[in-house]
Amino acid sequence: MTRLVVVSNRVAAPGAGQASGGLAVCLLDAMRDRGGLWFGWNGEIVAQDSDIATTSVQHGRCTLMTMPLTERDHREFYLGFSNEVLWPIHHYRLDLSRFTLEAAEGYRRVNARFADVLAPELRRTDLIWVHDYHLIPLGAELRARGVGNQIGFFLHIPFPPPEILTAAPEYERLARTLLDYDLIGFQTTGDHANFCRFVCEELGGERIAPDTVRLDGKSLQVGVYPVGIDVDGFAAMAANPEAAQKIQKTERRDRKRLYAIGVDRLDYSKGLPEKFLAFERLLASYPEDRRPMTLIQVASPTRDDLDAYIDIRHELEALSGKINGKFGGFDWTPLRYIHRSVSRETLAVHYRASRIGLVTPLRDGMNLVAKEYVAAQDEADPGVLILSRFAGAAEDLQEALLVNPYDIDETAHAMRRAIEMPVDERIARHRALMKRVRQHDACNWMLSFLRALRACRGSPRVTLKRAAPGHVIALTERRQNRSTVFQ
Template sequence: MSRLVVVSNRVGDVDNSTQTGGLAVAIADALRTYGGLWFGCFESSEKSGCTLQTALGSNGVQYASTPVFSTEYQRYYAGYANSVLWPLFHYRTDLIDYREGDFRAYMSVNRQLANQLYPRLRADDIVWVHDYHLIPFARFLRRAGARNARVGFFLHIPFPPPDLLAASPNHASIVDSLLDYDLIGFQTSTDLSNFQRYLDEYAIAVVSADGTIRSDQRTSRSGRFPISIDVDSFTKMAEAAPEDVRLEGMRRHILKRKQIIGVDRLDYSKGIPARFEAFEKLISGNPSLEKSVSLLQISPPTREGIKPYEEIRKTAEGMASSINGRLADFNWTPIRYIHRTVARDKLAAILRHSDVGLVTPLRDGMNLVAKEYVAAQDSDHPGVLILSQFAGAAEELTEALIVNPHDTDEMARCLLQALTMPLQERRTRHHLLLQRIRSSNVQNWANNFLTVLLTDARSDDVSIPSTEMRQAHQALLPSEFSN
């Protein structure tokens, strides 16, 4: 029986049901089902002599992490991955901070990880690589010797249109290296279309109607595989509310106060300042809501030390303080802002006891908080989900109140609509949303991806780009990618 080998930047914990982060949670759920090996890396202060860290978890899941020296890791992770690829893929070309040395470190770390994993692979292993940190991983793994291995890639974040992607000096090598995967998966139809348009516009491959990609490297497949959650386990987690969350919910019920909740890593792509502005407009335009509704914003820190993240923290904290200064009373705080990680089991209960889920990123690959909010609700008295049109989840969760996160007036109107929505409408919307996330839970996501990965790509009626076109593309690649 084939073994599943999952590769991601960091290794999580299959046995930890309370860990946070969409990628870690989804991978853990898949490995709990399939078993296998979870492989990644960690930052090390030792330049040499640090050995691979290994462990064994439940369900036979193995863990392996390889060390990367701190200076190189920071250039790979904070440098190229999160100062170039992250803003670029989230359509924020204004925030790109490109340095050639960071790109070289990015390639070097991917090569190191591939060289470390290759000797540990079995002949029939299925390798599933995750996210933007590891785009070139398959190319280096195949160069190490795994030429015939089944290797798939899933991008958890958006994929930008060709004209935006071209803002990166290394866009050709990034896309070219994706063609070494047998299957390239995306969250949404838009992301898949953007990728396929790039292949067409730069004439590096030909894509057929079924997503088959033919280049002179290999025949691959591409597809849309929207990620999800384990609905039943999250619902149970939400129902088992800790006493402090339950008592706080009872207190608000007695006082007839409602809670709006936002849960996001503190990232500029999440639209937190616009959310605060919309909430202030809601209160200012509807004085009767004073003291009867509050916004709880939970924003764990992330990627500290990178300038745009320091700036968004100052902006969010400053806005929360300013709005509270203007609107608060001695017994009412309009915005409660938490800048730390909240355990997933407690977070599930908080979502259940919140009347409105406000999920308004400026751009997001999927946003599992939207699905978690739906799963957490009491079906008899559900809350209302407000969802950004630019979140990947908006392709599926059409019964939510869909908003433009740049339009704070529209967001304020939707907040009022959600807070005053009749019970029957809330039940109807929630019922349909719950059906959607149940029909495409995390197990289905993993099954669908792995089924396609194990299916041979078809190449009928698909021709290779002309030699002239391919040579033009090769001229854009760095020397290490040109063969």
């Protein structure tokens, strides 16, 4: 079998509890049976380049190969360019973007180092799958080292319209490095369309087929591959006997109380202040629903060193205190705000016990919490998913209650509607949602992308790669000579 080589900024530690959602969850679910090599950062930070050393451990059928970042790399590559330039821009927040030349240089440097470490480990028949915005230029770095394998790239976050990207320094240069991939995958048709528009309108390329663009003499395949979860695995996690006992205990203690649950990383893209304000509006506008309703919000820490994240943490702490002080009592805390990571096993139990799943990001590539909430429900008495129309999941999960998260009243009204929704309607909506979640699960996501990537092998690119002014090297020539790279 052809070996799959996955490359991502971060590699999940074996056996570590994972917060719900995110790239690590979908990759772990997808690679459990497939196996292969997974390479990336291990989360450790060392003082200097001389302290960098790679390690490899076996996790089931998957080899996890990792290395640390230096303090400088972490500051410039990870916190700087990746999360103060690319992340806000891709989430439509140009106002929060902070560009520096040092950060841009750090981004290029770490991608080059990843390529230096990975290239000698590759086999001639490997399929290489690079993930997310941290590693956009990695394909070009691998090509520069003579790697002729099929290389695919998947973007887990949104791809914004050209009108936003053109405001980002150096983005044209960065976008052109995507041409060294054979296939690029997006979460939604909207992201796919935005990328094609950017190539054609801003870079001077052309769209020669629905899923093919051409630029600088190179043809590139693009496609839509919605990320999914291990549906049966997560459903079993929520319905095991121990989980059932916890749910029954909760129901005995709070016989007349309804729960809404939200699970997000503490990020300005997740719409958490708007969610708190909508819950406050529900409590204020519908007094008859006040006492039976509790919102549990898990907000796992992330990027605590950045000012934008410090600001939103303080805002949420103030809002939760205000809401509980205004509406709470000795026997009721309306908003339970949890600022720490929680295991998926624990979350599965609480998803199943909650009447409402509140997934309301201001902008999101997909959002797997929405799919996990659906998978965790009791099909005989399911809860209601309230979903932002700006989450990638909304393109598929149309039977959820779709809301504009900027509209506080609309979200509050959706919560009221979910509370009052009869069981027959809840069952019908859940049945339709479950069908869609199964259709686009983690396995199908991986298989569909890899199938398309292999198809690129059947018609290899014969376009030209410009190595320097006046000097052109045919990509097919590089592939013919690639055996020397792996000796």
